[in-house]
Amino acid sequence: VKLFYFDITSALINALATAMLFLAARQTMPASRRLGMAWLFFALAQLAYTLGDSIWMMLELVFKTSPYPSAADILYLINYPLFMIGAFLITEKSSSRVEYFERSLDILITLVAAILGMWFFLVEPLLSMAVSQTLLLTILTIAYPTGDIVLFISLIWLFNRDPKRFSTVPVLFLFSGIVATMVFDTFYSFQSYIGTYKSGGVIDLGWILSYLLIGLAGYFQFQAQKENLAEKNKFHLERLQKVIKKATPYLPYVWMLFAYVLLFIGSGITHTRTFSTLYIGVGVIIVLVIFRQFVALYENSILNRQLLSALEKVQTQSKVLETTNQELEAEIINRIKVEEQLSYDARHDSLTDLPNRISFTEKLKLAIVESRSSAEDFYSVLYIFLLWR
Secondary structure, three states: OHHHHHHHHHHHHHHHHHHHHHHHHHHHOOOOOHHHHHHHEEEHHHHHHHHHHHHHHHHHHOOOOOOOOOOHHHHHHHHHHHHHHHHHOOOOOOOOOHHHHHHHHHHHHHHHHHHHHHEEEEEEEEHHHHHHOOOHHHHHHHHHHHHHHHHHHHHHHHHHHOHHHHHHHHHHHHHHHHHHHHHHHHHHHHHHOOOOOOOOHHHHHHHHHHOOOOOOOHHOOOOOOHOOOOOOHEEEEEHHHHHHHHHHHHHHHHHHHHHHEEEEEEOOOOHHHHHHHHHHHHHHHHHHHHHHHHHHHHHHHHHHHHHHHHHHHHHHHHHHHHHHHHHHHHHHHHHHHHHHEEEEEEEEOOOOEOHHHHHHHHHHHHHHHHHHHOOOOOOOOOOOOOOOO
């Protein structure tokens, strides 16, 4: 009964998550074709998982046969490249060649460290037990960790290339679902190889959790586009974006420390091939980190040159602006003087420099106004007409 309910629940929730991803892709496509295609590939990846679950359920419940290995594994493995394509399409941030190269180095360092850890903890132990297993089972056992590495590359690419997109609610739910898938895929691969995996356990519950998270990612993306991005800030976490931007430059050094830890753990291993792999892997990571440091120094030198050039332009513009302000102040002073002189000339006689009729009329009007406002004020006018012959 438990097996029945686990298989049915897994298939239904997976189908629901797939439907939500398709709705998200359909709603996003008119706003951004590239972003819509990204969500479409996520939906196709989840559809492959849904079909795989359906085949698994049929084989286990109806035909009463072991679903591993089977055609379901092919569909499960198709999920990985489809998701990777979606992760590459969802990043839209444009960057310079130096920045692009620097981000690529970060991804490569992370990839080498991930492969090294996966080899040490999972692949190498499985290969050591592969003598008594069939070729198909061995291939599938190695294929799932490889697929998880593909998922990991996709997440690291998104994390490094576009922190703004990564810090949105839909992508965070998608990230959480994929991380859950990677974790429980690893446990599944190991337990299946050693023959201890049983359906209806914690691993199946973990997969159901990953389907729910991925379905929520599609739901929030659908809601964001349905609201016509009017409440875009509700789906974007600016604080997280700032944290990611600050943390990204330090991640290569974290992976280098991780590689050193692996080397320290592996120092007690007598197996020559494993220790040689760890030794070479740590060396590659160190070389990549040093090379990245040179790239960062080169980028800083470019930024310094650009800053100095910008400062020189600002200084030149400030000098020009200062000269222009001085000329403008002088012109304003001259214009004020001219206006004052014109006003004086309009009210005074040019020959005697005495107030003229215009000045007299203005003072007469002022006296009339003052006399009307006060009964004690009086005025008188003496008009003398002189005729010169």
